[in-house]
Structures are given as structure tokens and as C-alpha cells.
Amino acid sequence: MRVGLLGLQGAFLDHIPHLKRCGVEPVIVRDAQALSTIDRLIIPGGESTVMSKFLQEFGMLRPLGDRVSAGLPVWGVCAGAILLSQQVNGSPGVLAALPISLTRNAYGRQIASDTRPIDIALLDLVAYPAVFIRAPRIDRVGEGVVVHAVRDRDPVFIQKDHIMASTFHPELNPDDAFHRYFISL
Numbered sequence: 001m002r003v004g005l006l007g008l009q010g011a012f013l014d015h016i017p018h019l020k021r022c023g024v025e026p027v028i029v030r031d032a033q034a035l036s037t038i039d040r041l042i043i044p045g046g047e048s049t050v051m052s053k054f055l056q057e058f059g060m061l062r063p064l065g066d067r068v069s070a071g072l073p074v075w076g077v078c079a080g081a082i083l084l085s086q087q088v089n090g091s092p093g094v095l096a097a098l099p100i101s102l103t104r105n106a107y108g109r110q111i112a113s114d115t116r117p118i119d120i121a122l123l124d125l126v127a128y129p130a131v132f133i134r135a136p137r138i139d140r141v142g143e144g145v146v147v148h149a150v151r152d153r154d155p156v157f158i159q160k161d162h163i164m165a166s167t168f169h170p171e172l173n174p175d176d177a178f179h180r181y182f183i184s185l
């Protein structure tokens with residue numbers, strides 16, 4: 001299995017040990033050619049504006065959009081979730097692959113980065129210490145979107161068919177459950 005890690009910007013390296021423990025040697029994706037060789041993709045956390053600019057500059061935006069529409073399993077983490085979202089702060093999103101609306105940096109300055117215990121029945125995780133770093137808030141989920149976990153009432157881990165998104169950073173915890181699940185999609 002060829003699991004791609006979008007390596008244009010952000011926290012992609014932290015995913016590598018997880019994938020290796022799952023028996024997968026990841027492919028760092030930095031151009032459209034590499035994109036065409038993978039059979040799933042993690043879009044990491046980072047800065048969504050910078051990542052979208054690089055996607056455009058490196059001619060990857062269109063090919064990535066096409067592959068996602070054609071069924072490529074994708075996991076967006078934080079900034080990655082922002083790129084996948086249909087609506088971002090009231091404007092159309094970059095890939096617009098997930099029927100959700102979100103607000104960037106919505107948890108405010110003081111609590112911009114924190115760890116919250118959340119339960120994720122899907123992965124058999126109780127009080128999992130989810131790390132939120134300048135996270136977006138998902139304000140609306142559309143039809144067909146399954147909410148796997150919430151923070152208070154806000155969805156923080158969601159999935160629609162082959163696309164999943166988390167507004168926190170599972171790559172920063174030792175647990176491999178998220179990566180194992182993504183590989184199973």
C-alpha cells in the first residue's frame with residue numbers, strides 16, 4: 001500500500017513513525033507525479049493558507065481535487081481539514097470535498113492550543129488526550145457526514161465515505177489507532 005503524506009508544509013514528519021509501526025513506508029508527496037502513484041493521502045496540520053498556495057504553485061491543486069473526487073481516501077488533520085472543507089469562514093473552501101462549514105482559529109487565543117480528553121467509540125478510545133493547536137471549529141456537517149467524536153458539542157473527528165478529518169493532531173500522541181483506521185478505509 002502506498003500511503004502519501006503531503007509534504008509541502010506543516011507537521012507531516014510526525015506521521016511517519018505511526019505509519020511505520022502500521023507496517024507502511026510512507027511516500028512524501030511534493031508534486032503531481034508523486035500524487036499519481038499513491039493510494040491514499042494524509043494532508044497534515046500546518047497553515048492552510050500556505051499549503052493551499054503551495055498546492056497551487058506546484059500544480060497539484062487540480063490533480064488532488066480530481067483524485068479525491070475519484071475516491072482517493074484522504075485524511076485531513078487540522079489545516080488539512082480546512083483544505084477539505086466546503087466552506088471556510090463563510091467562503092468556498094480550497095478542495096471543497098467535505099460538506100462541512102468551519103471557522104479557522106475559532107477557539108480563541110488563550111485556549112488556542114490545549115489538550116482535551118475525548119471519547120472515540122469507533123476506535124475504542126476513552127478520554128483520549130486530543131491535542132488542539134489553533135484548531136478550526138466545525139460549525140455544520142452536511143448529509144452523509146458521520147461524527148466520530150465531539151469536543152463539548154463541536155464535531156472534531158468526522159468522516160464521509162473515503163474522506164476523514166480531525167481538527168486535532170493524532171500524530172502527536174503515541175497511539176496508532178487513527179493511522180490504523182485510516183489505512184483500513
Ligand code: GLN
Pocket residue numbers: 044045046047048049077078079080082104105133134135136
Ligand atoms: N490555524 C491553522 C490554519 O488556519 C491550522 C492549525 C493546525 O493545523 N494546527 O490553517
